[in-house]
Structure formats: structure tokens, C-alpha cells
Amino acid sequence: MTRRLPFTEMLAAAWQKNNSLLCVGLDPDPAKFPAHLKGRAEGDNSPIFEFCAAIVDATADLACAFKPQIAYFAARRAEDQLEALIAHIHEKHPGIPVILDAKRGDIGSTAEQYAVEAFERFRADAVTVNPYMGRDSVEPWLAWPDKGVILLCRTSNPGGSDLQFLDVGGEKLYERVARLAAKDWNSSGQIGLVVGATFPAEIARVREIVGDLPLLVPGIGAQGGDIEATVKAGQTADGSGLMINSSRAILYAGRDENFAAAARRVAEETRDAINRYR
Amino acid sequence: MTRRLPFTEMLAAAWQKNNSLLCVGLDPDPAKFPAHLKGRAEGDNSPIFEFCAAIVDATADLACAFKPQIAYFAARRAEDQLEALIAHIHEKHPGIPVILDAKRGDIGSTAEQYAVEAFERFRADAVTVNPYMGRDSVEPWLAWPDKGVILLCRTSNPGGSDLQFLDVGGEKLYERVARLAAKDWNSSGQIGLVVGATFPAEIARVREIVGDLPLLVPGIGAQGGDIEATVKAGQTADGSGLMINSSRAILYAGRDENFAAAARRVAEETRDAINRYR
Numbered sequence: 153m154t155r156r157l158p159f160t161e162m163l164a165a166a167w168q169k170n171n172s173l174l175c176v177g178l179d180p181d182p183a184k185f186p187a188h189l190k191g192r193a194e195g196d197n198s199p200i201f202e203f204c205a206a207i208v209d210a211t212a213d214l215a216c217a218f219k220p221q222i223a224y225f226a227a228r229r230a231e232d233q234l235e236a237l238i239a240h241i242h243e244k245h246p247g248i249p250v251i252l253d254a255k256r257g258d259i260g261s262t263a264e265q266y267a268v269e270a271f272e273r274f275r276a277d278a279v280t281v282n283p284y285m286g287r288d289s290v291e292p293w294l295a296w297p298d299k300g301v302i303l304l305c306r307t308s309n310p311g312g313s314d315l316q317f318l319d320v321g322g323e324k325l326y327e328r329v330a331r332l333a334a335k336d337w338n339s340s341g342q343i344g345l346v347v348g349a350t351f352p353a354e355i356a357r358v359r360e361i362v363g364d365l366p367l368l369v370p371g372i373g374a375q376g377g378d379i380e381a382t383v384k385a386g387q388t389a390d391g392s393g394l395m396i397n398s399s400r401a402i403l404y405a406g407r408d409e410n411f412a413a414a415a416r417r418v419a420e421e422t423r424d425a426i427n428r429y430r
Numbered sequence: 431m432t433r434r435l436p437f438t439e440m441l442a443a444a445w446q447k448n449n450s451l452l453c454v455g456l457d458p459d460p461a462k463f464p465a466h467l468k469g470r471a472e473g474d475n476s477p478i479f480e481f482c483a484a485i486v487d488a489t490a491d492l493a494c495a496f497k498p499q500i501a502y503f504a505a506r507r508a509e510d511q512l513e514a515l516i517a518h519i520h521e522k523h524p525g526i527p528v529i530l531d532a533k534r535g536d537i538g539s540t541a542e543q544y545a546v547e548a549f550e551r552f553r554a555d556a557v558t559v560n561p562y563m564g565r566d567s568v569e570p571w572l573a574w575p576d577k578g579v580i581l582l583c584r585t586s587n588p589g590g591s592d593l594q595f596l597d598v599g600g601e602k603l604y605e606r607v608a609r610l611a612a613k614d615w616n617s618s619g620q621i622g623l624v625v626g627a628t629f630p631a632e633i634a635r636v637r638e639i640v641g642d643l644p645l646l647v648p649g650i651g652a653q654g655g656d657i658e659a660t661v662k663a664g665q666t667a668d669g670s671g672l673m674i675n676s677s678r679a680i681l682y683a684g685r686d687e688n689f690a691a692a693a694r695r696v697a698e699e700t701r702d703a704i705n706r707y708r
Binding site for chain 1 (some may be wrong): 439457500502507509539550560564591593597598606687
């Protein structure tokens with residue numbers, strides 16, 4: 153097993169090599185798979201790997217990262233498929249970092265167990281983490297010096313405002329999270345933030361606060377976020393700094409045997425649409 | 431498979447039948463297991479079930495709930511042991527609800543997948559959920575009308591104050607979470623809250639805000655929370671309303687073949703210590 157680069161270095165290299173800020177989200181829902189990948193024996197999860205690996209192989213030169221969402225695997229007892237998928241990405245596309253979207257959040261020895269799950273069992277390069285429990289829910293993840301820790305800051309859903317948009321003494325809660333993350337918690341340079349594409353003004357505000365920290369931006373495509381506004385608000389001075397995620401629009405672009413080629417077309421269009429504004 | 435009671439009814443019945451507010455946390459760490467449960471083949475996870483099932487069988491008449499922490503299973507690729515453990519509790523101790531401590535938090539179809547994981551795959555009666563993403567991260571869980579949804583409110587760790595103790599316009603963030611949970615999100619009566627035993631004044635404040643909602647209270651035992659202060663601050667008028675969790679102090683009370691008997695002794699002492707102040 154060859155040693156992998158630290159997440160931040162791998163991401164910077166992928167931004168450049170693939171000329172892409174596109175993160176391909178892997179949310180496999182067998183109900184939406186092409187017919188030839190359905191209809192096997194109950195409990196046979198192997199189409200999940202097959203589907204995702206085909207998407208990965210078709211888009212790896214267009215992406216800066218892959219982001220499997222663990223819930224889609226866990227709901228189907230398909231952790232083995234997720235392990236195989238990440239191993240496949242490492243082997244076939246070693247320059248592309250894998251972000252495990254798990255939104256974990258806990259403290260002490262429990263957080264350590266979650267880090268073992270993400271980094272040793274699944275061999276992810278980075279993980280998404282929920283900041284609600286504060287500093288000591290973030291620190292255990294940082295004990296893995298090569299790994300990225302991407303904290304929820306301003307999420308793309310309507311209910312995100314319930315807490316994140318509250319005023320906490322002259323700033324919003326999401327701004328406080330951005331400030332804590334960038335100034336207090338990030339001594340080792342491993343932290344990134346999740347900021348939804350549905351709120352471009354808030355992407356710009358987070359960028360102001362956090363300098364060049366990488367931002368993972370969900371919400372374009374199916375969720376309706378605007379690509380131009382996202383790129384203009386979030387890019388760093390060198391035109392990078394973003395992992396703009398698209399999942400469903402790419403995964404389910406085609407519903408027949410040519411689904412991977414259809415996914416590639418949409419991924420390419422999305423990458424190019426992003427690059428138009430860099 | 432017999433139908434299980436709704437979580438809230440099961441909890442109320444267990445409070446009464448076992449005269450107990452004690453929740454036994456199941457955080458299995460093989461490094462702390464008795465010698466006769468170690469030393470098997472690498473990758474053999476069956477001691478995890480054996481250990482937990484022995485603890486469960488030794489304490490089921492002293493507890494109002496069991497709370498397995500999923501990270502301890504996931505880190506070791508031992509989801510099958512967790513499935514077997516919860517099935518064992520349902521079969522042998524059908525009156526005791528199982529709270530899956532997973533602190534999940536996501537939206538839309540992803541949250542639905544997590545609910546399938548918790549409620550269909552693992553067959554938990556309730557789950558812990560992180561409120562940072564707001565209302566639409568809570569709603570998908572409530573689509574399972576018999577299940578409990580226990581939101582993080584005021585956690586027991588020092589860093590909990592980083593966000594939860596911020597002033598959000600005349601109240602603290604954790605108070606806002608308590609108010610949203612009890613008044614806006616709880617139309618179906620499925621919601622409970624996590625409030626750490628390390629902050630009795632805040633348990634009392636949450637109790638004021640939420641009426642009779644069940645509170646899951648970690649932090650006694652190893653984390654140093656005070657039982658008397660916790661019970662006095664958190665109990666409802668009828669002397670219930672609390673699931674006071676203890677994990678390590680019970681699980682690792684003994685380190686030899688009599689570990690289950692040792693666990694039972696500590697569980698009984700803890701239940702009695704709690705009951706002294708009801």
C-alpha cells in the first residue's frame with residue numbers, strides 16, 4: 153500500500169491537474185439505478201460498487217474530489233461496498249482525494265472511534281464533521297495529521313437558518329463557526345468548511361473570514377444553487393479554494409446502460425460551467 | 431416478530447416497572463474486555479456481542495433503556511454485532527427501549543437513509559440526532575411515528591459551550607434548541623433532548639422550557655456529573671422524565687470472568703443512588 157499525500161496537498165494537485173473545482177458526490181440509490189444493475193437477488197449489494205465505480209472511472213479526470221455519502225451505504229448494510237469503492241479510487245485514481253460525507257460529531261473516545269471508522273476502516277482522505285459540540289469534538293480528528301476535517305458551517309437547506317443564522321453578538325452563528333474554525337481550531341491546517349451554494353452572499357462572507365481555507369459547496373444542480381454566484385463568491389485569488397459538489401444531477405443523468413457516459417457529459421458540462429467564472 | 435410499543439410508552443413503562451432512571455450505555459472497547467474475551471483471531475468481532483449481551487442480561491431489570499454507541503461498532507467493522515445485540519435485547523428484554531447513539535444530522539433523502547439505518551436495519555427504538563442543520567434535518571426522522579428522536583441540546587463536554595452557550599438574543603443557543611424542539615418541532619410527541627449531567631443548572635433550565643419531555647443525561651460516573659444535582663434539576667413532577675446514562679463505570683466495573691456481576695453491582699448502586707433523590 154503506497155502512502156497517500158496529505159489531503160490538502162492532494163486537493164491542490166487535483167484542482168490544478170484536472171483544471172476542476174468539481175466534487176462528484178456518490179449517493180447511490182439502487183431505486184434509481186439502470187435496469188441492468190437492478191433485479192438481482194435480495195440483499196446483493198454488489199451493484200452499488202459497480203454503479204459507483206463506473207461513475208468514478210468516467211469522471212475521475214474531471215473532478216477535484218469524490219464524496220461518498222455514508223448513509224446510502226449504511227442503510228443497505230453495504231459498508232463493504234464503500235470500502236471497496238474507496239480502495240478502487242485509491243488504486244485507479246490515486247491523485248483524487250476522497251471525502252467521506254458522514255457529518256459525525258462526538259467527543260473523546262467516541263470521536264476517536266469515528267476517526268478510526270473514517271480514516272482506518274474506510275481510508276478516507278477527509279471527513280465532514282458537525283461543529284455543534286465544539287472544540288473537543290473537532291480535536292480528535294486532527295490527531296490524524298494527513299487528513300482533512302471539513303466542518304459544517306452554513307448548510308444549503310432552508311432549515312439551516314434555524315440555528316446557523318441566529319445573531320450571536322454582532323455576527324451570525326455560521327460566522328462564529330467560520331471564525332472559530334479558521335482562527336482557533338486550525339493550527340494544523342487540516343480544516344475546511346461546508347457552505348451551501350444556495351447562499352452565495354454567505355459564501356463570500358465565509359471566504360472573507362477564513363482566508364484560503366477549502367470550502368466544500370453542496371447545493372448546485374438538484375438543489376438549485378447558482379454556479380456563477382458560487383464561484384465568484386467563493387474562489388480564492390488563484391481561482392481555486394472550492395469543491396463544488398454535484399451528486400444526483402451527475403449520477404442519474406442517464407438511466408440505461410450508457411449511464412456512465414451520460415454522467416461524464418454532465419460532469420464535463422458542470423466543470424466547464426464552473427470554469428467559465430474562474 | 432412482535433410489534434414493539436412506541437418509544438415513549440416503552441420508556442414510561444420501563445421507568446415504572448424497573449423503578450429506574452438509569453440508562454446503560456454500551457460502548458464496547460475490546461481493549462478493556464476481560465482476558466477470556468480477548469485473544470481470539472484477528473477480525474473476530476464475536477466477543478463484542480458476547481460482552482454486551484452479558485452486560486445487558488445482568489442489568490436489564492435495573493435499567494430504563496440501553497444506549498449502544500454506534501462508533502464503537504463501526505470502527506471495528508462490527509455492525510453485525512450491533513444488529514445481533516439489539517435483536518437480543520428485543521427478544522430477551524422486550525420492555526426495555528434501545529436508543530442508538532449515533533448523533534446523525536443531515537437533510538432530505540440522506541436523512542431518510544440514516545433513518546432506515548437506525549430504525550429498519552438496527553431496529554432501534556430511538557436515535558440521537560444533531561440539531562445544527564435545523565428543522566428539515568429533524569423532520570425525516572419523525573416520519574417513523576413510533577420512534578424517539580433525541581436531539582443534542584447541551585452536551586456534557588467543556589467545548590459544548592463554544593456554540594451552545596452563545597447568547598442568541600436574550601437566551602443561550604441551547605435554550606433556543608430546547609424551545610424549537612419542544613414548541614415548534616415536537617407536534618408528534620416523539621422528541622427528547624440530550625442535556626449533560628455536568629451542567630445541573632442548565633438541566634433545570636431545559637426542564638423549565640420543555641415541560642415533561644424525556645431528557646437523556648450523559649456525564650455521570652466517568653465524566654464526573656453529580657447525581658443528586660442531576661435528579662433534582664431534571665426530574666418531572668412524578669419523579670421520572672430522565673434517562674441518566676452511565677457507560678464505562680458499569681461496563682468495566684470488573685475485568686475478570688465475573689465482569690457481568692460486577693457491572694450489575696455498579697448498575698444497582700447507581701440506580702439506587704439516583705432513586706435516593708427522586
